[in-house]
Amino acid sequence: MAISKALADELERRRAVALAGGGEKKAEARHAEARMTARERLEALFSPGTFQEFGLHARHNTRHFGMESREIPGDGVITGTGFVDGRPVAAFSQDFTVSGGSLGEIHAKKICHTLDHAGKAGVPIIGFNDSGGARIQEGVGALSAYGQVFYRNVQLSGVVPQISVIAGPCAGGAAYSPALTDFTIMTREHAQMFICGPEVIRAVTGQATSMDEIGSAEVQASVAGNIHFIAEDDAHAVALVHRLLSFLPSNNMMDPPHRIEPELAIADDPVLDDLVPEDPKAPFDCRKVIERLADEGDFLEVMAEFAANIVIGFGRIGGIVVGFVANQPMVKAGALDIDASDKAARFVRFCNIFNIPLVTLVDVPGFLPGVHEERRGIIRHGAKMLFSYASSTVPKITVIMRKAYGGAYIAMCSQDMGADRVLAWPSAEIAVMGAEGAVNILYRKELSEAEDKRAKAKELAEEYRAEFASPYLSAGMLFVSDVIQPRQTRSAIALALRGLMSKRETRPPKKHGNIPL
Ligand code: HXC
Numbered sequence: 001m002a003i004s005k006a007l008a009d010e011l012e013r014r015r016a017v018a019l020a021g022g023g024e025k026k027a028e029a030r031h032a033e034a035r036m037t038a039r040e041r042l043e044a045l046f047s048p049g050t051f052q053e054f055g056l057h058a059r060h061n062t063r064h065f066g067m068e069s070r071e072i073p074g075d076g077v078i079t080g081t082g083f084v085d086g087r088p089v090a091a092f093s094q095d096f097t098v099s100g101g102s103l104g105e106i107h108a109k110k111i112c113h114t115l116d117h118a119g120k121a122g123v124p125i126i127g128f129n130d131s132g133g134a135r136i137q138e139g140v141g142a143l144s145a146y147g148q149v150f151y152r153n154v155q156l157s158g159v160v161p162q163i164s165v166i167a168g169p170c171a172g173g174a175a176y177s178p179a180l181t182d183f184t185i186m187t188r189e190h191a192q193m194f195i196c197g198p199e200v201i202r203a204v205t206g207q208a209t210s211m212d213e214i215g216s217a218e219v220q221a222s223v224a225g226n227i228h229f230i231a232e233d234d235a236h237a238v239a240l241v242h243r244l245l246s247f248l249p250s251n252n253m254m255d256p257p258h259r260i261e262p263e264l265a266i267a268d269d270p271v272l273d274d275l276v277p278e279d280p281k282a283p284f285d286c287r288k289v290i291e292r293l294a295d296e297g298d299f300l301e302v303m304a305e306f307a308a309n310i311v312i313g314f315g316r317i318g319g320i321v322v323g324f325v326a327n328q329p330m331v332k333a334g335a336l337d338i339d340a341s342d343k344a345a346r347f348v349r350f351c352n353i354f355n356i357p358l359v360t361l362v363d364v365p366g367f368l369p370g371v372h373e374e375r376r377g378i379i380r381h382g383a384k385m386l387f388s389y390a391s392s393t394v395p396k397i398t399v400i401m402r403k404a405y406g407g408a409y410i411a412m413c414s415q416d417m418g419a420d421r422v423l424a425w426p427s428a429e430i431a432v433m434g435a436e437g438a439v440n441i442l443y444r445k446e447l448s449e450a451e452d453k454r455a456k457a458k459e460l461a462e463e464y465r466a467e468f469a470s471p472y473l474s475a476g477m478l479f480v481s482d483v484i485q486p487r488q489t490r491s492a493i494a495l496a497l498r499g500l501m502s503k504r505e506t507r508p509p510k511k512h513g514n515i516p517l
Contacts (some may be wrong), residue, residue, distance in 0.1 A: 013229065013349050015056065017071065017073060018056045018057065018073045018074050019039070019056075019073075019075050020073065021037060021038065021074070021093065021095050021097050021203070022073075022098045022395065023097065024097075024099025024474075026097035028099050029095060030096075030097070030392040030509040031268055032231055033189075033190060033332045035167075035234055036234040037075075037095070037097065037252065038078050038093040038094060038095035038096070038097070038128065038130065039078055039093070039095075039102075040169065041093050041126075041165075041234055041237075041238060042080070042091055042093050042263075043085065044234070044235060044238040045082065045089070045091055045126060045136060045238050045242075046082025046083060046084060046089070046091075047059040047082065047083045047084065047085075047086075048267045049471060050082040050083040051080055051082040052080050052081050052082065053078065053079065053080040053082075054080050054110065054113055055074065055075075055078045055079055055109075055110040055113065055115075056070075056074060056080075057466070057502065058074055058075045058106050058107075058109075058110055059075070059106065059156070059517050060072040060075040060076075060104055060106050060107070060304040061104070061105055061106055061138075061458065062104055062135060062137045062138050063399070064138075065130055065137045066140070067137050068277070068355045071299075072098055072099050072104075072457065073095075073098055074092060074095065074098065074110075074224070075098075075104060075105070075106040075107040075109050075110065075128075075514035076095050076099050076100075076101050076102060076103075076131070077093065077094050077095060077097040077103075077107045077110050077111060078092065078095060078102065079091070079092040079093075079094055079110045079111060079113065079114040080092045080114070080283060081114075081123070082116065084241075084245055085242070085245065086243060087105040087123075087245070087250055088121065088123045089123055089124050089125075089126060089245070090114050090117050090118040090121070090123050090125045090126070091114070091125065091126040091127070091128070092110065092111045092114050092125075092127050092128065093127075093128035093130075094107075094128060094130045094131045094168075095128055095130070096130045096131065096168050096169075098134065099132075100131065100132035101130050101131035101132060101168065102131060102132045102134065102135035102136070102142075102147060102176065102379040103131055103134055103135055103142055103146060103149075104135040104137075104138045104141070104142055104145065105118075105138060105141050105142065105144075107145070108142075108146065108148055108149055108163075109317070110147070111127070111149050112148050112149060112152055115149070115153070115156060116152065118156060118160050118162075119152075119155065119156050119159055119160060120252065121324055122159075122160060122250055122251035122254070123160060123188045123250050123251070124160055124161040124162070124245060124248065124250060124251075125156065125160060125161075125162050125163070125165065125177070125422075126163045126165065126241055127162070127164045127165065127177070127181070128165045128167050129164055129165065129166050129167065129168070129174065129177070129178055130166075130167045130168030130169070130170075130324075131169065131170065131171075132167065132169060132171060133169075133170075133173070133444075133478065134142060134146055134172065134173070134174070139460070140189045143173075144356060144376070146174065146176075146177070148174055149176060150176055150180060151176050151503075153177055153180035154180060155183060156288075157180065157181075157182075158252060158353045159251060159252055160250065160251045160252070161182055161183075161244075161245075161248045161249075161251075161354065162180075162181035162182050162183075163181060163182065163184075163185070163241055163244060163245075164177065164178035164181045164184045164185070164216075164425075165186075165187075165237045165238075166178060166184060166185070166186040166187065166191045166193050166227070166471070167184045167187050167190070167191055167234055167237060167243065168190060168191055168192075169191070169192050170191070170192065170193040170194075171192070171194060171197065172195060173195075174195075174266070175193050175194065175195060175226075178193070178227075179226060182350055183229070183244055183302070184226065184227040184228055184229075185227065185228065185229040185230075185231050185237050185240050185241065186217040186220055186221070186229070186230060186231065186237075187230075187231045187233060187237055187245065187357070188217045188218070188230050188231065188232055188233075188236060189233070189235075191217055192211055192215035192216065193215050193226065193227070194211070194214050194215035195379070197211070197214075197229060197441065198210055198211055198213075198214065201214070202425075204416070205360050212272060215343055217230045218230070218305075218332050218510065219260060221303075221306060222306055224370030225303065225306040225339060225342065225343065226304050227469075228303050229302070229303075229304075230305065231439040238324075242259055243300055244300065244314075247300060247315075247316075247321050247356070248354060248356075249354050249355060252353055252354055252355070253397070254355070255355050256321035256354060257321065257356060258317070258319050258320050258321055258357050259295075259316060260319040260320065260368075260498075261317040261319055262319055264493050264494060265319060265418050266491035266495075266497065266499055267489050267491070268485075268487040268488055269292055269487050269489075269490055270487050271292055271487075272289065272292050272293075272486035272489055272490070273302070273485065273486045273487050273489050275288050275289055275292065275415060275486070276289065276363070276401050276425070276427065278427050280402050280403050280427075280429060280434075281333075283329045283330045283333070284327065284329055285328070285330055285332070286311055286326040286327060286328050286330075286334075286361060286363065287299070287301070287311055287326075287328075289361060289401070290313070290315065290324050290326060290361065292479050293317060293324075293489060293490050293493065294314070294315030294316060294317060294324075295315065295316040295318070295319065297492060298315055298316065298368070298444045299313055299314070299315045299324070300313050300314045300315070301313040302314070302347060303343055303347075305347070306339065306343060307337070307339035307340040307343045308328055308330075308331040309327070309328050309331040309332040309333075309334055309335060309336070309337065309340045310323070310325065310327060310328060310334075310336070310340040310344050311325075311326045311327075311328050311411050312324065312325050312326075312343060312347040314356070316372040317359065317490065317493050317494050317497060318490075318493075318494030318497060318498060320494070320498070320501070321356055321357075321360070322356060322357045322358065322359045322496045322497070323347060323348070323350070323351035323356045323357070323358050324359050324360075324361065324483070325344050325347065325359070325360045325412075325413075326360070326361035326362075326363075326388065327363045327364040327412065328363060329402075332368060333365050334363050334364050334365065334403075335364065335365050335366055335368040335408070336364060336366070336367050336368065336380040336382060336385065336408050336411060336412075337367070337368040337370075337373055337378065338376055338377065338378055338382075340383055341378075341381040341382045341384050341411075342384060344388075345385050345448070345515075346388075346389065347383035348385075348389055348392055348421065349388045349391075349392070350390040350391035351392070351394060352388075352391070352394050355394060356394060357394050357395035357396070357397070357417050357497055357500065358389075358392065358394060358395070358396045358397070358413065359397050359398075359399070359493060360389075360396070360397070360398045360412055361399050361401060362398060362399065362400045362401060362402075362403075362404045362412045362413075363400075363401045363402040363403055363404075363408070364367075364403055364404060364405065364408040364409065364412055365403050365405055365408070365434060366405045366406045366407070366408045366433065366434075367382055367406070367407060367408055367411075380516045381419075381516075382411060382517075383406070383516045384516060385411035385412075385466075386410065386411055386417065386516075387513065387515045387516065388515070389411070389413045389417040389418065390417050390418060391507075391513055391515075392418070392506070393418075393503075393504075393505040393506075394503070395420055395496075395497060395500035395501070395503050396413055396418060396420050396421075397414045397419065397420060397421045397422075397423070397496055397497065397500075398414065398415075398419040398421070398422045399422075399423045399424075399425070399489060399492055399493070400411065400422065400423070400424040400425065400426050400430060400471065400480070401427065401428065401486075402425070402428060402429060403429050403434065404428065404429065404430045404431075405430075405431055405432070405433050405434055406428070406431075406432055406433055409430060410412060414479065414483075415479050415480075416479075418505075419502065420496070420498045420500055421481045421482075421487065421500075422479065422480045422481050423481060423482055423483075423493075424471035424474065424480045424482075424483050424484070425471070425483070425484065425485070425486050425489075426471065426477065426483060426485070428471035428474075428480075428483070429465060429469035429471075430469060430471060430473070430474045430479070430506060431464075431468055431469035432478070435461035435462070435464045435465040435469060436461050437516065438461075438468070439457055439460040439461050441466075442459070442460075443456075443457075443460050446460070455510065471483050484499075503505045
């Protein structure tokens with residue numbers, strides 16, 4: 001029996017209403033601001049012709065404030081699956097042109113269905129957030145609906161990569177769904193993220209503030225550390241999603257997309273010999289080292305604006321996807337502080353979950369001394385570094401370039417934290433503390449009696465450095481696997497990684513460890 005014209009026309013009529021979203025005028029207003037509509041974001045995300053929508057005909061169930069008869073196409077969110085670089089991916093995109101993208105029960109049901117699909121199929125989930133938050137007219141039902149989204153974000157955490165894009169307002173509790181996901185990308189203009197807006201803050205605390213001061217992408221990236229990337233616009237946000245996905249496996253049971261060639265022949269790179277100044281106090285940009293180590297210099301830095309004293313991000317070495325963690329001597333001398341510890345520890349855990357080997361580049365003078373740090377809990381935060389490295393079972397390779405002092409030496413994945421290979425450069429200094437500090441304590445008396453205190457301190461520090469901080473001392477005690485020339489680093493890491501691809505390390509079963517939070 002053929003479908004009658006009337007039935008076919010009715011389907012097309014319904015489709016047209018749903019596809020129009022909030023209408024042409026609102027779409028044009030977005031275009032005038034150089035923004036995409038919710039549907040355009042998904043079109044940009046997925047390869048052409050691969051998007052399959054779930055719930056186009058969804059009907060809202062908002063029953064109060066005269067909303068029953070109102071059309072809310074798709075209930076304000078577009079959900080479905082498609083392909084990115086040939087791999088299946090699930091996504092939702094909130095449509096601000098439809099009731100402000102506010103989240104009602106059916107809207108949330110669509111998102112939950114997409115999240116459930118991602119979990120069952122083992123595919124990454126991308127969420128474009130652009131919403132006024134809980135639909136006020138649905139009251140507590142809308143709050144519960146948010147709770148159901150959060151619950152699923154947590155169930156999926158560690159199972160499939162979850163990426164959030166903040167492409168508009170993200171108000172109140174709504175910000176907690178992105179916060180529960182692995183990576184958050186926020187557009188520089190037109191996006192805000194906050195729990196209590198300026199008016200609520202003023203009413204409750206009397207403090208005057210502005211949205212720029214609390215909710216802008218700039219602040220979320222550099223001060224709050226709530227987001228991982230700033231995108232210049234929607235198209236850039238989608239490009240960042242593509243770039244991130246290019247390093248990530250579809251789920252925790254799969255390997256990331258390595259690009260391994262059968263032959264492994266990596267030549268020495270003499271440029272590395274000159275990148276790091278021998279003077280342990282002279283700063284250098286650790287990103288320059290990472291770019292020499294990564295295949296084709298391709299490095300995707302994560303959280304570049306936050307805690308810049310540590311650098312994290314993805315690249316490949318010899319085709320194998322790795323997560324880099326590196327001290328940044330240009331900022332706070334590369335010392336570890338609270339924010340740097342939080343940033344690195346979460347990244348290490350992400351890499352471990354998704355089978356991404358870790359390459360740690362060390363030049364660290366220690367944990368940052370300071371009243372502020374002690375009082376805010378550097379002990380608890382620094383411990384996250386120890387916890388995350390020690391609990392990670394992926395291949396772990398550590399390169400000690402210069403200073404590796406004290407607790408920070410251990411926190412940067414020393415052999416005791418389960419590093420599979422620790423490579424040291426001849427310039428490495430591995431010790432309880434820096435030479436100058438150590439001689440001040442060890443030789444207090446001699447220094448106080450010395451005629452030229454400065455010259456004596458220098459002489460003693462040199463002695464200490466040569467005798468107690470030498471990489472050969474650590475190599476002699478087998479804390480360092482090998483001392484190598486900087487130029488040999490890329491090939492040494494690539495070879496070691498290749499040999500570690502079959503690494504399996506089992507731990508006693510437990511619900512989960514109790515990481516200090
Ligand atoms: C219902 C909403 C809405 C909401 C916006 N709209 N937010 N409808 N529930 N939460 C509707 C508006 O009524 C309007 O409908 C349309 O969306 C566009 O909104 P405008 O205000 O005209 O847009 P704009 O000027 O750009 O302002 C955007 C905004 C503002 C800053 C997001 O709308 C706003 O402050 N909304 C409320 C934000 C909020 O406080 N949400 C609750 C957060 S608490 P029409 O029909 O005129 O087009 C929360 C709890 C989550 O979310 C808890 C989880 C545990």
